[in-house]
Amino acid sequence: MKNSFSEGYYLPQDIEAMKNITQTFDDEESEIYGYKTLKVQWENTKEVKISLEAFDNGERICIYRSYYISLKQIDTNVASIIESKMLYPQDLQTYIQNACACNYFRGEYRYNEAREKELSQKLEQYCKPLSQDYKILQEKYNNQPKMQKILERTNEL
Known part of the structure; x- marks a missing residue:
């Protein structure tokens, strides 16, 4: 199954619950989204981690950070942590x-x-x-x- 991205958030629109995904983008997709890979890792039924890995060798130069998003359901709320990794000094x-x-x-x-x-x-x-x-x-x-x-x-x- 191929995943699509929403224009506003660059996050997958169509992820099946509890399905781990690692997707390396082809040249056309990485040109659009700017990232090398997308990973979705379910820790359990209430916790998921999403990472967007940027190119660190000068390709897609205007995307200069990788992002790591952690979402966890706590009762009826969702706690989130968003981290970014600088690729350069x-x-x-x-x-x-x-x-x-x-x-x-x-x-x-x-x-x-x-x-x-x-x-x-x-x-x-x-x-x-x-x-x-x-x-x-x-x-x-x-x-x-x-x-x-x-x-x-x-x-x-």
């Missing part, structure tokens, strides 16, 4: 966030003057510091090939 993650935001706002349509002004501010905020930040991070991670690859991939956005 904080300074590199901030650079990736800014580059992805810059890329997003560059592609936005300027349908009136107010929107154009708003987008100009966003581009100033996210795009302007990228060049200098790239140079600093390139120097800092000079001897770390994996981080250099991530930097180059992000710089190509």
Whole structure:
């Protein structure tokens, strides 16, 4: 059975109760959802753990965290824990966030003057510091090939 995702939450819409699932996404699916794998693990009838594992090698660069969600029924309530795992050091993650935001706002349509002004501010905020930040991070991670690859991939956005 193939699982579909809701647009708003990126969580499975169609999971059978008590069925453990490990799904590795094909290229087309991972392009849409940004994640490498989805795992659903039932601990018992009232507890389930869901994990979304992000790529950590520069693919789908704008998805830079993996998520782990734990849901447990307690009486008539549901307790939840959501954890995220950073894939890169904080300074590199901030650079990736800014580059992805810059890329997003560059592609936005300027349908009136107010929107154009708003987008100009966003581009100033996210795009302007990228060049200098790239140079600093390139120097800092000079001897770390994996981080250099991530930097180059992000710089190509």
